[in-house]
Amino acid sequence: MQTVTLDNGARMPLLGFGVYQIPAEDTERAVSEALAAGYRLLDTAAAYGNEEAVGRAIEASGIPREELFVTTKLWVQDAPAEENTKRAFETSLAKLRLDYVDLYLMHQPFGDVYGQWRGMEALNREGVTKAIGVANFYPDRLIDLVLNNEITPAVNQIETHPFFQRTEYQELMREHGVQLQSWGGFAEGRNDLFANPLLAEIGKEYDKSVAQVVLRWLTQRGVVAIPKSVRAERMAENIDVFDFQLTDEQMAAIATLDTGSSLFFDHHDPEMVAWLAKRRLNA
Numbered sequence: 203m204q205t206v207t208l209d210n211g212a213r214m215p216l217l218g219f220g221v222y223q224i225p226a227e228d229t230e231r232a233v234s235e236a237l238a239a240g241y242r243l244l245d246t247a248a249a250y251g252n253e254e255a256v257g258r259a260i261e262a263s264g265i266p267r268e269e270l271f272v273t274t275k276l277w278v279q280d281a282p283a284e285e286n287t288k289r290a291f292e293t294s295l296a297k298l299r300l301d302y303v304d305l306y307l308m309h310q311p312f313g314d315v316y317g318q319w320r321g322m323e324a325l326n327r328e329g330v331t332k333a334i335g336v337a338n339f340y341p342d343r344l345i346d347l348v349l350n351n352e353i354t355p356a357v358n359q360i361e362t363h364p365f366f367q368r369t370e371y372q373e374l375m376r377e378h379g380v381q382l383q384s385w386g387g388f389a390e391g392r393n394d395l396f397a398n399p400l401l402a403e404i405g406k407e408y409d410k411s412v413a414q415v416v417l418r419w420l421t422q423r424g425v426v427a428i429p430k431s432v433r434a435e436r437m438a439e440n441i442d443v444f445d446f447q448l449t450d451e452q453m454a455a456i457a458t459l460d461t462g463s464s465l466f467f468d469h470h471d472p473e474m475v476a477w478l479a480k481r482r483l484n485a
């Protein structure tokens with residue numbers, strides 16, 4: 203598996219497996235199948251409610267810990283955020299049955315962001331999370347965080363797919379040493395992505411599916427992708443994207459699909475911020 207090198211020197215697989223919306227009772231099987239298919243990056247979160255199942259699958263796999271790259275995420279914490287971040291991390295780590303994670307992400311740019319980040323910096327210094335980063339940070343928030351803290355987020359995991367490509371933002375992140383990781387790389391199938399005529403046409407040339415074209419396009423841009431599937435045949439399909447290369451013309455054609463806006467929700471919408479703020483975990 204190809205890797206990217208994060209700002210702190212850690213290496214991260216370019217393609218991994220995401221477990222959002224996989225019910226806890228299906229997650230152990232799905233993760234076991236993903237590991238068997240060759241995935242080594244697993245992306246979960248406290249908010250997904252399936253960390254324990256991910257932990258069981260990792261343990262059962264017998265794969266050496268150093269071959270895996272495990273990411274989990276901190277949900278929005280109440281004050282005192284620094285202490286609560288530490289507690290939330292310990293809960294996640296215990297559920298995952300691990301003694302460190304490779305990447306710990308702040309899930310949302312809300313709540314006491316700076317208190318949460320200081321807590322995450324402390325965990326990073328302790329070595330219990332090899333890298334720390336953020337998710338869903340728009341440029342204004344990200345740059346403020348970068349400029350006002352000691353440790354730069356190694357990763358920003360944001361909605362990135364053919365209809366919301368984040369090309370300029372990727373460049374800005376690169377200037378600051380922040381790796382772009384895509385969530386919703388298939389836009390969860392919205393906008394009829396899997397039947398998109400342009401992507402299907404390009405796929406035909408290489409005998410690849412639309413899903414494979416999308417994952418090739420992301421990874422060819424240096425974007426880390428974490429497709430989710432509960433089906434073993436799709437897991438195998440989604441990791442089989444390193445034996446072909448899109449041409450500059452095809453990359454340019456895909457660029458025309460960009461709408462420049464989210465297909466999910468706007469993190470600047472006050473109602474969405476209030477909804478997310480009310481959502482507290484018991485962790």
Ligand code: NAP
Nearest residue numbers: 220221222245337385386387388389390413429430431432
């Ligand atoms: P996604 O990967 O864009 O799409 C998943 C959907 O595509 C599922 O319905 C899946 O169905 C289907 N699918 C997968 N492979 C396919 C294929 N080869 N052909 C046709 N359909 C296929 O959606 P996502 O789960 O939202 O995003 C990926 C990961 O990003 C998540 O699992 C999570 O780890 C992360 N994420 C993070 C955030 C955040 O706030 N940081 C938000 C959302 C997601 P089946 O399962 O039935 O195959």
